[in-house]
Amino acid sequence: MPEKRPHPDGQGPNGDAKRAKPEDRLAAAKAKAAEIAARFAVKRAGAATNGASTPAAATPPPPPADAAASSAARLEAMKARLAAVRGGEVNPPTPDSTVPKFPTTKGNRLSETPAPPVEAKAKTVAAKQKKPHDEEELENPYFDPKSAAQVRGRVPRAIVFNEHGKYLDQASKLRAQSRLEQIKKMLALQARRAGLDENSERGFLVQQPPDVEWWDEGILSEKTYDCIDEPKKVKIDSEDSIITIYVQHPPLLKAPQDQRLVEVKPMYLTTKEQQKLRRMRRAADLKEHQAKIRLGLEPPPPPKVKRGNMMRVMGEQAIADPTAVEMLVESQIQQRHDDHVTANHSRKLTKEEQxxxxxxxxxxxxxxxxxxxxxxxxxxxxxxxxxxxxxxxxxxxxxxxxxxxxxxxxxxxxxxxxxxxxxxxxxxxxxxxxxxxxxxxxxxxxxxxxxxxxxxxxxxxxxxxxxxxxxxxxxxxxxxxxxxxxxxxxxxxxxxxxxxxxxxxxxxxxxxxxxxxx
Known part of the structure; x- marks a missing residue:
């Protein structure tokens, strides 16, 4: 089993030195705090004497005797910094007092960065405190209060859709305007060719009246009004005068578009409808004929005798001489047929008429x-x-x-x-x-x-x-x-x-x- 590395400063389970007592640690912390306070006092005195701050010494403090002294020193350093800020001290304590005993990345960076001059930094902080907020914003070359106000008060725009036919109406108006301009140009060109331009002198000239108006040419013998006083040269009461007792009406001419009008044809009727109209028309004609007969305006027609009603109409005469009655009926039937054929033939058009x-x-x-x-x-x-x-x-x-x-x-x-x-x-x-x-x-x-x-x-x-x-x-x-x-x-x-x-x-x-x- 590998052997564990020893605890720093000889402490730990494998270390030789014993852990310090609480009284010793408190005394070490107080000593460290006194040392830091003395160092800050020396720096303030040197800054007041020379009028300019000197960079803080980068020499690290001597290592404490144990870990308890190091923790107490850091605590006292933080208390001293807080007291300096509350008391109005501009420069906080240098980071040299807070550098740990063992090497770290943060400690190396803080030791390498030089501290700014205390007096210059104090002036900069005082100037920032004295300047109002508006002047600071005006001195910024990239700050525009108008744009800032617009940004604060901007309202999101709503979606607006174009109405149907909007651009079609615009296009039709543009086409109508271009067409009107073309017509104006054409009329101006025609007027210029005819010599009627407004800018030309001929446009203001008034034509001379004719020697004789066209409505008087048929009355006067000469082409001038000088012969009015001579009755022989004025054709009013003469035989060849165009003035007569008759009223002359000019012929009415049909408009060209009237020639293309489609004639409305009558409604087509079915066979039953045609028969019904024929019966109604014939009934109306019969009523009129009967009314005239009652008034004595027309003689009553002879009875219409047919083979079916021959015996009923002729009565006793048919019984007495049926042969004569039958011949009479046949002659009447033939006469009615001949009249029908003659009427049809009279209505028929001849070849020339066709x-x-x-x-x-x-x-x-x-x-x-x-x-x-x-x-x-x-x-x-x-x-x-x-x-x-x-x-x-x-x-x-x-x-x-x-x-x-x-x-x-x-x-x-x-x-x-x-x-x-x-x-x-x-x-x-x-x-x-x-x-x-x-x-x-x-x-x-x-x-x-x-x-x-x-x-x-x-x-x-x-x-x-x-x-x-x-x-x-x-x-x-x-x-x-x-x-x-x-x-x-x-x-x-x-x-x-x-x-x-x-x-x-x-x-x-x-x-x-x-x-x-x-």
């Missing part, structure tokens, strides 16, 4: 707006297809042109929305573009001068294969005005001729559009 009505409806349809459709057909070698395209366009009062070309065929039509829709159904649904057939003798004679690519047969005489033939719609929309005055067709051997033909109506871009769509 054509006029159709033309009037087509004109009303065109007044609502002009619509254009452009179709592309691969080949129109079959004569029946050309006939259908031509005749339906004429019947529907459409204007436009059909362009025949070896590469493709273009059909341009324009007219009212109703006619254009019917024509579009014809070309896209009703016509079978894969059909082909031999022409008749009359058609062959007419098409004898046509080129080979426009004939339904090839050089040998066989029918051409139209299985890949089709018609597609490449453009549809409303246009401002008619581009063609009538309906027609044109044969163009090359694409340049087709573009030149379309360029007359400013539609040359349609050919490029048709070429791009396969």
């Amino acid at each position: 054509h006029a009505k159709l033309a009037q409806n087509q004109q009303k349809d065109a007044q609502k707006g002009i619509y254009m459709c452009v179709f592309k057909v691969n080949t129109l070698a079959y004569g029946k297809h050309r006939y259908q395209i031509d005749q339906n366009a004429k019947q529907l009062a459409l204007t436009g042109v059909t362009i025949f070309n070896p590469d493709l065929n273009l059909v341009v039509v324009e007219g009212g929305i109703h006619s254009v829709n019917k024509y579009k159904k014809l070309l896209l649904q009703r016509i079978n573009w894969q059909d082909n057939g031999l022409p008749t003798e009359t058609q062959a004679e007419k098409a004898a001068s046509d080129p080979r690519w426009l004939q339904p047969t090839d050089e040998i005489g066989n029918l051409k294969d139209h299985s890949s033939n089709k018609c597609i719609l490449i453009f549809e929309g409303e246009v401002k005005q008619n581009s063609f005055r009538k309906w027609g067709s044109k044969m163009c051997e090359t694409a340049g001729e087709a573009r030149e033909l379309l360029a007359r109506s400013k539609l040359d871009s349609l050919w490029a559009l048709a070429k791009s769509m396969e």
Whole structure:
């Protein structure tokens, strides 16, 4: 078993010296306290004589005789320091008196650090005690009382959300403002071009009145008012005067937007509702007719005799001569049928009236707006297809042109929305573009001068294969005005001729559009 190290100062269970008695320890402590007090007195006397404090001696005190003397010395040192502070002593006792006997890190640090001069430290403490708190804060270059006040009184900000549509309204206002500025610039430019700029002299000039106003030109023989005093030159009471006894009303012109108004159609009724209205109308007419008969305004109608009520209406006459009564009833029935047929025939329109009505409806349809459709057909070698395209366009009062070309065929039509829709159904649904057939003798004679690519047969005489033939719609929309005055067709051997033909109506871009769509 290893041997334990001896206790410091020879004390402990393995030490040679015996533990000191309490009386000896108290005497050693009093001696140490007296020694420390004497040392402080010497230092104060030296500081008062020389006027400046000298650094404290760094020599350690002699080691005490035992541990009890060391503890008593530390206690007396603390009491002396506390008494010095209470008595007004500025400098506390130096840490030399409190250095322990054994070496430690704290003791080494305290022994190496020199103590500051007593007088300088006393002046610094006195100056700090005399200075008020505000002056100390003002002398600090890093202290700002405003920022300190703001920090003390700062309140946390609440979360504020933007309302829905806030930035949309701002954007719309900015767009409206920019649009208004553009309009102002455009008006200023137009006024400058017309010579009406506010800064120019022409803007302040007043135009001279005309020699004769336009409403007096039809009355005066000369273009001046100097001839008013001459009755012969004033056309008021003469035969060629525009002033008559009749009141002239200017014709009322419809607004352009009124032409596009959709006419409200009457409500569609079911068959039972129509029959009910017819019965009510006929009952009202019958009541009116009966009232006129009672007043004697109209003669009473003859009895309406039918085969079913013949015996009840004619009575004895039917029994006496039934053959004559039957013939009379049959003649009345036939007369009523003839009257019905005549009334229907009188209400029927003639062919001229039907054509006029159709033309009037087509004109009303065109007044609502002009619509254009452009179709592309691969080949129109079959004569029946050309006939259908031509005749339906004429019947529907459409204007436009059909362009025949070896590469493709273009059909341009324009007219009212109703006619254009019917024509579009014809070309896209009703016509079978894969059909082909031999022409008749009359058609062959007419098409004898046509080129080979426009004939339904090839050089040998066989029918051409139209299985890949089709018609597609490449453009549809409303246009401002008619581009063609009538309906027609044109044969163009090359694409340049087709573009030149379309360029007359400013539609040359349609050919490029048709070429791009396969």
